[in-house]
Amino acid sequence: MEKFQKRIFYSLLLCLGFAQFSWSQILSGNVTDEQDVPLPGANVIIKETNTGVSSDFDGNFQITIEEGQILQISFIGYITQEILYTGQDQINIKLLSDNQLEEVVVTALGFKESRDKQGSTSSIISAQKVVNAGEATLANSLSGKASGLRISRSNGDPGAASTIRIRGANTIDGDSDPLIIVDGVPLNSDANYSGGNGITGGRTGGVSQNSRFDDINPNDIESIQILKGASAAALWGSRAANGVIVITTKSGSKGQAKITFKSTYSFDEVSERIPMQTTWGQGTSGKYNPAGVESWGDYIPDRSGAADEVNTSGQYFESYLGQRFYPITQKNSRETFVDSNWDAVFQTGTFFQNDFTISGGGEKNTYFFSLSNIGQEGIIRNTAYDRTNARLNYSAQLNEWLDFSAKSTYSYVYSNRAQQNSNTTGVMLGLLRTAPDFDARHYIGNYYSNSGQEFTRRQRSYRRYLGNNANPTYNNPLWAVNEQVSDSRVNRYTFTPQLTISPSDWLQFIARANVDTNEDKRVYFFPVGSAGDRVNGILQEDNIGNRDLNLDLIGKADFSLTDDINLSTTLGWSVNDRQYKRISGRITGFLVNSTKETTSLNTAAEASSYENFRTFRSSNRGYGILNFDFFDELFLNVSGGLEASSTIKGTFFYPAGDLAWNFIKKGESNVFSFAKMRASWGKVGVQPGVHKFETLAEGSFNYSTYSDLLNVDLFGGGFRLDNNLGNPDLKPEIKTEWEIGGDFRFLNDDLTFGFTYYDNKIEGILLDVTLSPSSGFATQYGNFGSMKNNGFEMDLGWNIIDKPDFSFNTSLNWSTNENEVTDLYGTDSIDLTGLSVSSRAIVGKPLGVLYGTGAQTNADGSYKLNENGFPQITSSPIVLGDPNADWRAGLSLDVRWKKFFLRTVIEHSQGGDFGPRTLYVLRRFGTTEETANRLTLSQDLVNYAGKVIPAGTTVRGNIEDFGNGNVLLDESWYRTGIGGGLGDNQLYNLSIYDATFTKVRELSLTYNLDSPRLNTATGLSNILFTLSGRNLININKVPGIDPETNITGVGNGFGLDYFTNPQTKSFLVTVSFNY
Amino acid sequence: MKNFRFLILSFLILTISCEKMVEGVNDNPNDISVADVETKLFLTGGLLANIQVQLGHLNRISGMYSGQLIGFSSLYSNIYGFNLSTAEANSTWNAVYVGVITNMRHVVNTATNPLLKGIAKVVEAHAVGTAASLFGDIPYSEAGNPEISDPKFDNQKEVYTSVIALLDEAIGILESATSASISEDIYFGGNKNKWITAAHTLKARFYLHQKDYSNAFSSAQKGISSPSDDMKYMPRGSTNVAEGDKNLFWMILEGSRAGDIGNSNGNLTSYHLQLLDQANSSSRNHAKTDETARFNYFKINSGGGSLNKGVIEQFESQNMVTYFETQLILAETAGRSGGVAAGLPYLNNVRAWLNSGAGVNDNFLNQSFKYLPFDASDFNSGGIENTDNVDSKTAFLREVIEERYVTGFGTHIPFNDARRLRKTDASFAVPYVLVNGQNPPYPERMPYADNELNSNENAPAEDPGIFLKTVVNQ
Secondary structure, three states, rough: HHHHHHHHHHHHHHOOOOOOOOOOOOEEEEEEOOOOEEEEOOOOEOOOOOOOEEOOOEEEEEOOOOOEEEEEEEOOOOOEEEOOOOOOEEEEEEEEEEOOOOEEEEOOOOEEEEEEEEOOEEEEEEEEHHHOOOHHHHHHHHHOOOOOOEEEEOOOOOOEEEEEEEEEOOOOOOOOEEEEEEEEEEEOOOOOOOHHHHHHHOOOOOOOOOHHHHHHHHHHHHEEEEEOOOOHHHHHHHHHHOOOOEEOOOOOOOOOOOOEEEEEEEEEEEEEOEEEEEEEEEOOOOOEEOOOOEOOOOOHHHHHHOEEEEOOOEEEEEEEEOEEEEOOEEEEOOOOOOHHHHHHHEOOEEEEEEEEEEEEEEEOEEEEEEEEEEEEEEEEOOEHHHHHHHHEEEEEEEEOOOEEEEEEEEEEEEEOOOOOOOOHHHHHHHHHHOOOOOOOOOOOEEOOOOOOOEEEEEEEEOOOOOOOOOOOOOHHHHHHHHHEEEEEEEEEEEEEEEEEEEEOOOOOEEEEEEEEEEEEEEEEOOOOOHHHHHHEEEEEEEEEEEEEEEEEEEEEEEEOOOOEEEEEEEEEEEEEEEEEEEHHHHHHEEOOOOOOHHHHHHHOOHHHEEEEEEEEEEEEEEEEEEEEEOOOEEEEEEEEEEEOOOOOEEEEEEEEEEEEEEHHHHHOOOOOEEEEEEEEEEEEOOOOOOOOOOOEEEEEEEEOOOOOOHHHHHHHHOOEEEOOOOOOOOOOEEEEEEEEEEEEEEEOOOEEEEEEEEEEEEOOOOOOEEEOHOOOOOOOEEEEEEEEEEEEEEEEEEEEEEOOEEEEEEEEEEEEEEEEEEEEOOOOEEEEOOOOOOOEEEEEOOOEEEEEEEEEEOOOOOEEEEEOOEEEEOOOOEEEEOOOOOOOEEEEEEEOOOOOOOOEEEEEEEEEEEHHHHHHHHHHHHHHHHHHHHHEEOEEOOOOOOOOOOOOOOOOOOOEEEOOOEEEEEEEHHHOOOOOOOOOOOHHHHOOOEOOEEEEEEEEEEEEEEEEEHHHOOOOEEEEEEEEEEEEEEEEOOOOOOOOOOOOOOOOOOOEOOOOOOOEEEEEEEHHHHH | OOHHHHHHHHHHHHHHHHHHOOOOOOOOOOEEEHHHHHHHHHHHHHHHHHHHHHHHHHHHHHHHHHOOOEOOHHHHHHHHHOOHHHHHHHHHHHHHHHHHHHHHHHHHHHHHOHHHHHHHHHHHHHHHHHHHHOOOEEEOOOOOOOOOOOOOOOHHHHHHHHHHHHHHHHHHHHOOOHHHHHHHOOOOOOOOOHHHHHHHHHHHHHHHHHHHHHHHHHHHHHOOOOHHHHHEEEEOOOOOOEEEEHHHHHHHHHHHOOEEEEEEEOOOEEEHHHHHHOOOOOOEEEOOOHHHHHHHHOOOOOOOOOHOOOOOOOOOEEEOOHHHHHHHHHHHHHHHHHHHHHHHHHHHHHHHHHHHHOOHHHHHHHOOOEEEOOOHHOOOOOOOOOOOOOOHHHHHHHHHHHHHHOOOOOOOOHHHHHHHOOOOOOOOOOOOOOOOOOOOOOOOOOOOOHHHHHHHOOOOOOOOOOOOOOHOOO
């Protein structure tokens, strides 16, 4: 115990920076491989002491040593050497490569095993690749790096969660994110959209939310593995259907303390911008109207150019910048403000990230400590993401048979987000609908009425240019940016202690526990004068708490059944308990027009509301694994888990098995250095939603038919039978998957190739089916669907050149996934997003198809036109497109030349459809360049209203031929007809674009400064300077919108945008100091 | 191998009682069990759902299709152009079946107080009758039973028959009940007599829809006999709370839908307003009638809810089942059988009521209005209500229907009358036009809810369209 305390004290000292690095008497050495290539980072320790160092970039080291001591030199992939020190000054050590070296995988339980013996496939992403991505959040740094893995960031908001999907869709209503296992225990990785986010529409309105996955500090990661198939994940039973991401965090290695310090500065810009028009004024029918909704007004160059004529006799608005605005009687000014309005909203975003790690260890213990902070300012002014992480991983060998380790982390995450999407308080909605001749910068001020009455803190929007009404209808984007608050503060702790007992060399017991708690305090503040029903002010605070507990007891034993058959068995028992609580308080309607976020704004009882919401779930599983090894050539792995979960009726058994046959092993062939065929089969599940067994009495409900909500709470409260009919027979959704594949290595392992074909069916999919409302209930949650996926994955790696001064290697991953919803138990479609174009589950179609009204077509696919030659609306919604990509690929290139490293990751997504509804609805508003065309007709043309416009007329519009000759698309088409986009009855098939994109995710150049002089002068082993770009090149076919954008954030619906905040591209500078 | 067996044994011990550990964890900690909630607490929700059935989105659409309202922009301009999709009916359809039927039947099944049972039945009949009038054939005989997942669609006439029978049942139960102060009854506060007279007026309305004028007359005679017994939606709450308990039309315009719908915009005024407008050639003003106050009261400023002081003012109540409707049913049905003399007293009752200032709210009482009683001679050839020399009965019925059209603003009366009278009684139907909108033929029904069409195997494969005449109007 005393020794243990000493270790902790020692570790603390190191953390605080008091550690001393000094030595008096020195042995100099050099470590190389067989080809005399220096091995940097080799561990050099003196056996049975705490002394150790690691070699620098040139393989050099210096260490204090006494005669008779034993020097131990180790390096991963090489055979460890022990040398008795006999008093010499200089030693050259040549490590022999370990022929038995096998790539190691970490299983779902956290055990390291040989990759070559696995019958199921997984992708490994190295720590280097994660950190090198230069992304502020972990999820985004995985983009393009593994086959079958899709990371989609839904917008460029700082800290916004991204969708992570492995091998396509596995569920319709359930959680589609993979299970995250960190050091053997599941981690809460939710993105929570509940609470006050609903004030402005939740997922489809609201703000971006963080994912708790991104609380992980990328610098702490040793390796990431993507377990894609059912068999590899089966041990996690009903949580594993979406695949498992296994993360192993760093631990210290024996020897001298290693210190690294790294700083990164990033500049972020809006990656794409919708082209806006500057030639047509606010108003309709060619006439200017300063309060008009749309910009179908006068031709701006036709204005006189003089100052506007105004009426100064009565009402006016005085902006906070001092400028007065009077009622306009004659619009003369030609000034437009598209760029200045944009610049008032957007800025060059930045982040500044500092990472510090210190690690090391003695003979019997190791430690790893890290401290990291990233402070980000978004491209939208006032948006921010600030994350601080601390981690201490400690492990100790307490005695011959007992090991102890403990991993603990703390994270603090602050973020402020901007309102977005289908939401009249949103930034983009207000900005892009604003008329080009309206100056949005004077967004706040005082309004003086005709009678001289003063109204302070009035919002001035383009539809209320005098601020003469408290409700701006749509927010001025600057009000959204400067006056509204949507912030979040997260405190999170995780603690993972583990005891490993090894009573004999064939038997091991592990007891592993984990507690993961986090608290997210969110504030939503809409001051008086915000758009829509926030006009009288709303303040909401949400206090969201999660507490996850996990306990695993595992026994592992190895047996030799015969000389050639070995068996390894693992038996385990796991308990998991998760609690979630949300406490929300809200004040609606402020008596005081103030920006102080306090409940004192209205103390009347009816102005405030309080809500608590909790969920509890627990499960426990017993599981067993048998690994057979026949003749060191054939490997059979059989596992089964029996699970009981609170959300499920009864217990469920999850079996899995896989087989690997290493038919060519190293040395057996000159060309082939290794070949393996593998096959696997398994079942995994998705847990039902919590607390869904009974039909309960629901309070706090409302009835609305169209923006006319009646809230029962305002009528004295009351209850109804929940619209959702309870279901006491819920089962897990079961995915059964098989896969076959092979892994091959050629040319002394320089060329690697792996492929996998998988096929799965998912049955009993959990979803809310729409019941016939006439049955008395709107929906029922249950096992009501089925779906299937199949796909092909390929990974190729090639170390083309590997010389001391020059190396060049490349890797390519490629994958397809075909999905089809096969049954929804009588329901035609399930809406995944809402909105007038929705992403849906429809039987016979891939999950997520885009659905809305469109043009009627003839049997041959041509438009069914009306007598004027225009398309006609379908009476019901139709399938408009499929957002699923045909295939995806990621290409990495790593080049090292002397001390320079050049790295790039390119991601390509081929095919699929995207519905940029923003573009479409803006046609109605007439603010985009698309609607600004001005032409003189050379022939008589009919417009949508049926009017013939004679040749020679100069009009605003475009000429189009829908199949029956040219027609004129003018205001009657875009604004009042069916060629704009608002509501349910528009030609939405004209707003569907090809979603193909190519992105250069990363491009970086690093210089390694590691001269001996540097080392002598500063003690530093090297300094790395890196310049990198993120998403700098982005090729797609949608004008001004990134097709990865997703209005619903992390969810199952995708392929749509609607005034979603834009994406970013970045440029980074990094300096990394390594001691 | 001994060790191996030992491991298997310990595994078995560990996995036993897996299920026990998680028992009860899934009991919902947030919502309350149905059995724990007192029955009367289910009433308010059903009444709110019924308000949406009577006064919500489909009511505004029926107003547009009968010349009362104009859709200016966004969704309502599409719908005004007869682009009405099945999705628009979802919320109203849900309010009928899930909001009203499920919860009112729960009240009927669990209430011990007959007053609650009677109220619940009237509310169900009100909602279902309105649904039958709007959609035509609808599920009813098999509706509201979760055991039947695909209820069949009943003939519209059968639904009316069932609904009238339900009202009779309700009246019987209410007559045996005693009034009690029930705050959950946001219509009548537990006053059984008001419920009974409203039930009779509803019967009269549903007979009228079926052109059964004699039964309509006899039911209306027992119907609402005093304006103070009107069933209305009464907004409430704080002026600071913009959403949730205000005039429905006010909420539409106060939120993000400002400018989308109304009845006047510059030179455009709805046919309804034109009737009231002194300056318009269709004006109904004359020596005995001055509509100045009502013209201004009914005029909506669609620029925002708060710009309005009249019919859509924040706290302005909205009519559902009223005295004037009852009197005008009596006037029409009596007039049909007994001519001007039989019907006139009822029409004059309404005029007397209007002449007391009841047609407008306090903000318009300072403007001029006049509704002098008519004499029978006013309907004779050359009389002030018969300048085009039609027969006096037609002239009388024309005035009654026009009064229903004008006063019935905001209810389904104008739409229902238009469809009922179009074929056989065009001579006294209101000859409205859709200003700046589509020409006839005008819609004859509302589309079925998308959700019902998608989920119910007994639903038609496709909605039959908004121009199909429902059974009673064929």
